[in-house]
Amino acid sequence: MSGPELGRLIDEVDRTVDVQFAAVGDVDELNRLYASLLGRRGSLNALMKQLPGAAPAERKLLGQRLNAVKGRVERAREEATARIKRTARERELSAPPLDITLPGRWRAPGRPHPIMRTLDEIVDIFVGLGFDVAEGPQIELARYNFDLLGFPADHPAMDMHDTFYIAGDPGQNVLLRTHTSPVQVREMLSHPPPVMIVAPGVVYRRDDDASHSPMFVQIEGLVVDRDVSLADLKGLLEVYSRRMFGEDTKTRFRPSYFPFTEPSAELDVSCLVCYGENRACPQCKGTGWLEVLGCGMVHPTVLRNVGIDPEVYTGLAFGIGVDRTANMKFAVDDIRSFYENDVRFLGSL
Ligand code: PHE
Numbered sequence: 251m252s253g254p255e256l257g258r259l260i261d262e263v264d265r266t267v268d269v270q271f272a273a274v275g276d277v278d279e280l281n282r283l284y285a286s287l288l289g290r291r292g293s294l295n296a297l298m299k300q301l302p303g304a305a306p307a308e309r310k311l312l313g314q315r316l317n318a319v320k321g322r323v324e325r326a327r328e329e330a331t332a333r334i335k336r337t338a339r340e341r342e343l344s345a346p347p348l349d350i351t352l353p354g355r356w357r358a359p360g361r362p363h364p365i366m367r368t369l370d371e372i373v374d375i376f377v378g379l380g381f382d383v384a385e386g387p388q389i390e391l392a393r394y395n396f397d398l399l400g401f402p403a404d405h406p407a408m409d410m411h412d413t414f415y416i417a418g419d420p421g422q423n424v425l426l427r428t429h430t431s432p433v434q435v436r437e438m439l440s441h442p443p444p445v446m447i448v449a450p451g452v453v454y455r456r457d458d459d460a461s462h463s464p465m466f467v468q469i470e471g472l473v474v475d476r477d478v479s480l481a482d483l484k485g486l487l488e489v490y491s492r493r494m495f496g497e498d499t500k501t502r503f504r505p506s507y508f509p510f511t512e513p514s515a516e517l518d519v520s521c522l523v524c525y526g527e528n529r530a531c532p533q534c535k536g537t538g539w540l541e542v543l544g545c546g547m548v549h550p551t552v553l554r555n556v557g558i559d560p561e562v563y564t565g566l567a568f569g570i571g572v573d574r575t576a577n578m579k580f581a582v583d584d585i586r587s588f589y590e591n592d593v594r595f596l597g598s599l
Contacts, residue, residue: 251300251303251304252303252304252305253304253305253308253309253312254308256297256300256301256303256304256312257308257312257315259297260297260312260315260316260319263287263293263294263297263319264315264318264319264322267287267319267322267323267326268322268326270283270326271283271323271326271327271329271330272330274330274334275334276334277331277334280327280330280331280334284323284327287323288320288323294316294319294320294323297316298316301313301316358593358597363588363596364576364580364588364596364599365467365572365573365576365588367576368572368575368576368579369450369467369469369572371494372448372450372469372490372494372570372572372575373448373450373469375490375493375494376448376469376471376490377448379486379489379490380446381446381447381448381471382446382447382448383447383448383449383450384433384436384437384447384448384449385433385449385450385451386427386430386432386433386436386449386451387427388426388427388451388452388453388454389416389424389425389426389427390424390425390426390427390432391423391424391425391432392408392422392423392424392425393423394432394435394436395425395427395428395429395431395432396408398435398552398555398556399431399432399434399435399509399510399552399555400509400510400549400551400552400555401509401510402509405509407428410456411456412428412455412456412457413425413426413428413455413456414426414454414455414456426453426454427451427453427454428453428454428455429453429468429470429569430449430450430451430453430468430469430470430569431470431510431567431569433447433449433451433470433472434449434470434472434510434548434552434567435552435555435556437449437472438472438474438553438556438557438558439556439557442558443474443475443476443558443563443565444473444474444475444476445472445473445474445475445565446472446473446474446475447470447471447472448469448470448471448472449469449470449471449472450467450468450469450470450572451467451468451469451470452465452466452467453465453466453467453468454466458586460583460584460585460586462585463573463585463586463588463589465589466571466572466573466585467571467572467573468569468570468571468572469569469570469572470567470568470569470570471486471545471566471567471568471569471570472548472565472566472567473486473565473566473567474548474553474558474563474564474565475563475564475565476562476563476564477564478547478563478564478565478566479547479564480513480547480566482566483545483546483547483566483568484503486566487501487517487543487545487568488501491517491519491542494575495519495522495578495579496522499519499520499522500519500520501517501518501519501520502517502518502519502539503515503516503517503518504516504517504518506544506546508544508546509549510546510548510549510552510567511545511546511547511548511549511567512546512547512549512550513546513547514544514545514546515544515545515546516541516543516544516545517541517542517543517544517545517568518539518540518541518542519539519540519542520538520539520540521533521534521537521538521539521540522540522578522579522581523578523581524538525538526538526539532583533577533578533581540574540578541571541574542570542571542574542575542578543568543569543570543571544568544569545566545567545568545569546566546567546568547564547565547566547567548564548565548566548567553565573585573588576588580599582599
């Protein structure tokens with residue numbers, strides 16, 4: 251390459267150095283530009299290699315000019331580095347400041363469902379009286395849910411209208427339990443007396459109105475021992491009612507019928523909402539009484555069905571409607587609102 255030609259190329263680089271460095275926006279761009287000029291394959295290095303081709307008289311001057319351009323590149327790089335740092339710092343300083351005095355964001359903590367709170371309270375009362383807690387499956391055998399409990403084969407509770415059977419079981423041997431009473435059977439089959447348990451759990455029936463939900467919660471109670479009497483049943487449930495609903499709660503046993511107890515009764519407690527003083531009370535419908543549970547003495551046939559001698563042992567049993575109890579404690583009109591999962595409603599209880 252001739253001297254003048256080389257000189258022209260050097261000038262061209264020289265003229266563009268400042269503009270090019272002024273245009274880079276960040277460190278990466280800057281490094282790339284620098285390497286394109288002074289890197290191993292940089293354009294200035296390439297020109298350097300052309301020097302020997304120039305006439306000896308021109309060589310010295312061309313070398314000096316090349317060095318001057320190199321110096322200019324180094325300076326431009328330093329300036330660009332400083333500029334990039336400065337801009338970054340300015341951007342940091344002009345960002346909106348972190349306000350540590352802003353109040354935190356409120357996140358409502360969850361808490362147990364009112365029915366579960368009610369259930370816990372009931373369990374606590376019975377555990378305090380010496381009961382153990384037992385559990386059984388929600389998908390149950392018809393044998394435990396009905397047969398061994400002495401339901402006659404044509405009992406209306408077994409009707410399709412009341413019971414959810416498990417699909418694909420034409421014999422209808424497997425179902426969603428309709429009450430917690432099958433846990434009585436399981437307990438007596440697996441433990442010799444004395445037995446003293448409560449069994450909380452979810453049960454299912456094909457019912458759906460203001461006082462019936464197709465899924466609800468019960469807690470079963472069972473005591474089997476020598477000399478368990480109706481007096482024990484009444485005393486126990488009176489103690490329970492007073493602890494659950496308050497010391498001045500009155501109780502009333504009404505004769506009733508269950509296939510697995512004899513005699514059978516239903517227990518009413520005095521209305522917590524109106525104390526019998528409001529003829530139009532939405533809770534007790536003006537009767538002054540609220541039905542809270544079914545109970546009775548374990549039927550001798552049931553004891554025999556599970557291999558316990560009814561001449562030696564007797565038992566008492568009860569089944570508390572937990573939803574109803576919660577209904578009453580929280581004075582809720584429609585039992586189904588417990589299951590609608592509206593946190594405005596649930597949070598208000
Ligand atoms: N299982 C009965 C029901 O669901 C309640 C009950 C339990 C009655 C135990 C007597 C004894 O209606």
